[in-house]
Amino acid sequence: MKTVYFDNNATTQVAPEVTEAMLPFFRELWGNPSSMHAFGGRVARHVEEGRAQVAELLGASPDEIIFTSCGTESDNAAIFSALQTQPSKRHIVISCVEHPAVLQSAAYWERQGCRVTRLGVDAKGRIDMDEYEFALSADTALVSVMFANNEVGNVYPIREMAEKARERGILFHTDAVQAAGKVPIDLATLPVDMLSLSGHKLHAPKGIGVLYVRRGVRFRPFIRGGHQERGRRAGTENVPYIAGLGVACRLARESMQDELTRVAALRDRLEQGIVSRVPDCIVNGDTEHRLPGTTNIAFRNIEGESVLLMLDRLGICASSGSACTSGSLEPSHVLHAMGVPFKYAHSATRFSLSRYNTQEEVDYTVEHIPAVIETLRKLSPFKD
Numbered sequence: 001m002k003t004v005y006f007d008n009n010a011t012t013q014v015a016p017e018v019t020e021a022m023l024p025f026f027r028e029l030w031g032n033p034s035s036m037h038a039f040g041g042r043v044a045r046h047v048e049e050g051r052a053q054v055a056e057l058l059g060a061s062p063d064e065i066i067f068t069s070c071g072t073e074s075d076n077a078a079i080f081s082a083l084q085t086q087p088s089k090r091h092i093v094i095s096c097v098e099h100p101a102v103l104q105s106a107a108y109w110e111r112q113g114c115r116v117t118r119l120g121v122d123a124k125g126r127i128d129m130d131e132y133e134f135a136l137s138a139d140t141a142l143v144s145v146m147f148a149n150n151e152v153g154n155v156y157p158i159r160e161m162a163e164k165a166r167e168r169g170i171l172f173h174t175d176a177v178q179a180a181g182k183v184p185i186d187l188a189t190l191p192v193d194m195l196s197l198s199g200h201k202l203h204a205p206k207g208i209g210v211l212y213v214r215r216g217v218r219f220r221p222f223i224r225g226g227h228q229e230r231g232r233r234a235g236t237e238n239v240p241y242i243a244g245l246g247v248a249c250r251l252a253r254e255s256m257q258d259e260l261t262r263v264a265a266l267r268d269r270l271e272q273g274i275v276s277r278v279p280d281c282i283v284n285g286d287t288e289h290r291l292p293g294t295t296n297i298a299f300r301n302i303e304g305e306s307v308l309l310m311l312d313r314l315g316i317c318a319s320s321g322s323a324c325t326s327g328s329l330e331p332s333h334v335l336h337a338m339g340v341p342f343k344y345a346h347s348a349t350r351f352s353l354s355r356y357n358t359q360e361e362v363d364y365t366v367e368h369i370p371a372v373i374e375t376l377r378k379l380s381p382f383k384d
């Protein structure tokens with residue numbers, strides 16, 4: 001059975017070109033980029049090439065790019081730095097639909113005595129700009145709002161939000177883990193101070209991330225030790241993955257248009273195909289401002305993750321909007337914040353596409369979903 005992979009917001013296939021680019025660093029070029037000898041020096045050049053390619057995708061300068069181990073580390077490092085460099089400011093603003101990498105980091109600082117404002121969202125997952133402006137104060141050290149949401153795909157008005165923070169002299173961080181490589185980001189004109197991305201969401205391997213820190217923004221390292229990354233992130237560089245991430249960023253730049261047109265059209269075909277054939281289902285999120293490859297569809301009166309299990313039997317990989325907590329399936333914090341009714345939220349299913357998906361895969365899924373839902377509705381303990 002062929003695997004149809006519609007779970008690209010969880011992780012992506014490593015691009016073959018990326019694998020190829022990494023191999024020499026496991027075979028011949030295994031030196032330490034910090035070494036004084038030429039053998040190490042040859043490797044250092046590739047780290048800088050990777051850095052330049054990441055910078056180019058983001059419209060940044062190479063010296064503004066810090067390599068980390070993952071998106072989670074980048075998010076933690078951004079919040080840590082903002083609070084450590086501004087000890088007189090003890091307030092941060094986040095949204096309630098952030099990834100746990102931001103939510104849990106903020107909760108940690110809250111336990112250390114900081115004040116955290118968690119911006120609410122409406123039924124489509126949108127942030128209220130008046131509430132946002134009201135939250136900003138002289139005590140605010142940082143705003144951290146995601147560029148795009150991993151569950152429903154909403155793309156947030158980062159330019160407008162970052163401008164409002166800058167007007168007040170407040171640092172602005174955005175978790176762009178789901179957005180980087182999928183939608184254009186130009187830090188030359190976007191007034192954000194820090195930005196996180198993660199390799200494995202854009203066809204590079206798991207275990208490599210980036211924190212962009214705008215030139216001139218004061219930074220305090222989260223991980224201390226050696227002088228790597230110009231003293232901003234200690235630890236011997238993950239050279240193969242940095243080289244791979246560089247190539248992934250180049251490929252993302254080259255395929256951005258394909259993402260915005262062909263991948264978006266495939267997503268729409270999948271979504272419309274399902275919605276038009278399956279009664280009583282809804283699309284969650286802000287369908288007008290969304291990542292090109294993401295749709296989150298909820299089916300009324302279907303129990304928990306049974307949709308995923310049935311799809312899995314057909315070789316279709318999707319993901320749930322639910323998190324299994326203490327044996328009961330609770331709607332995710334994102335759908336909960338949006339107030340999606342329980343009868344729908346319970347079965348929310350995220351399909352996330354990439355440039356490797358095809359129309360044939362979409363049509364296969366659309367063909368099989370109606371029978372899956374019909375079967376599950378008959379079995380479901382939930383009734384109106």
Ligand code: PLP
Pocket residue numbers: 009010069070071072073075099101146148149150175177178198199200207209
């Ligand atoms: N932020 C967002 C929005 C994500 O979707 C994820 C991963 O799912 C992360 C952060 C964490 O990235 P990583 O898996 O590289 O730690």
